[in-house]
Structures are given as structure tokens and as C-alpha cells.
Amino acid sequence: MTLTRRETLQLLLAAVASGAMPAATGAGACVEWADGVDVNAAGALGREYLKLYPLDPALKEVLALLRAPTAALDDALRRLGEMIHYDYVAGRTVNLSGWFVSRTEGCIFARIAMCAR
Numbered sequence: 001m002t003l004t005r006r007e008t009l010q011l012l013l014a015a016v017a018s019g020a021m022p023a024a025t026g027a028g029a030c031v032e033w034a035d036g037v038d039v040n041a042a043g044a045l046g047r048e049y050l051k052l053y054p055l056d057p058a059l060k061e062v063l064a065l066l067r068a069p070t071a072a073l074d075d076a077l078r079r080l081g082e083m084i085h086y087d088y089v090a091g092r093t094v095n096l097s098g099w100f101v102s103r104t105e106g107c108i109f110a111r112i113a114m115c116a117r
């Protein structure tokens with residue numbers, strides 16, 4: 001089943017917010033993150049983000065958090081949630097195809113875009 005861009009965005013953001021993102025490393029992480037979502041739709045949002053912020057320093061931190069080992073997953077997801085929250089509080093949002101998302105969420109989509117290549 002292919003999801004729309006809207007459904008993909010909602011599913012990915014809900015997964016991050018709920019701590020449902022699986023712990024995996026390397027290329028396997030991309031497959032696990034993409035389970036049940038349209039990687040092309042998420043990748044399109046990520047590529048859009050990368051065009052706007054190609055040198056975003058948060059990209060490395062987000063990648064490290066998404067690659068957290070199972071033992072550190074709870075802390076990594078808590079940190080991602082905090083980063084997303086503080087982005088919204090500070091007004092660090094970006095418009096991706098009509099969706100206003102936090103810069104951290106944009107970094108998550110960018111990482112998925114990198115995986116989809």
C-alpha cells in the first residue's frame with residue numbers, strides 16, 4: 001500500500017513522537033524506518049529540506065541519534081523529541097511542500113532521502 005505524502009509525514013512524525021522508531025545501524029536502519037511508509041514521499045520532503053539547508057549542522061546529530069544502539073534508544077528518542085519541541089518553541093520551522101515542520105523533523109526526512117538513493 002502506498003501512502004500519500006500527508007499520510008507519510010503523519011506516520012513518520014507520530015513514530016518519532018511516540019518513540020516507535022526502531023534501533024538499527026547502517027543501511028538496515030533505512031529499511032526499518034521506512035517500514036509501512038512511502039519512502040519516495042518522505043525522500044521528496046528530505047530532498048526539499050536539503051536544498052534549503054544543505055549544511056545544517058543538526059544533520060549529523062540527528063543521524064547519530066537515529067543510529068542509536070538499542071540500549072540507548074530511549075535516550076536518543078527523548079533527545080529527538082526535545083529537539084523538535086525546542087525548534088517549535090524557538091520558531092525554527094520550515095515549509096516543506098506546504099507542511100510546516102521543525103528543522104529537526106526536516107533533518108529526519110533528509111536522512112530518509114539519503115537512504116532512498
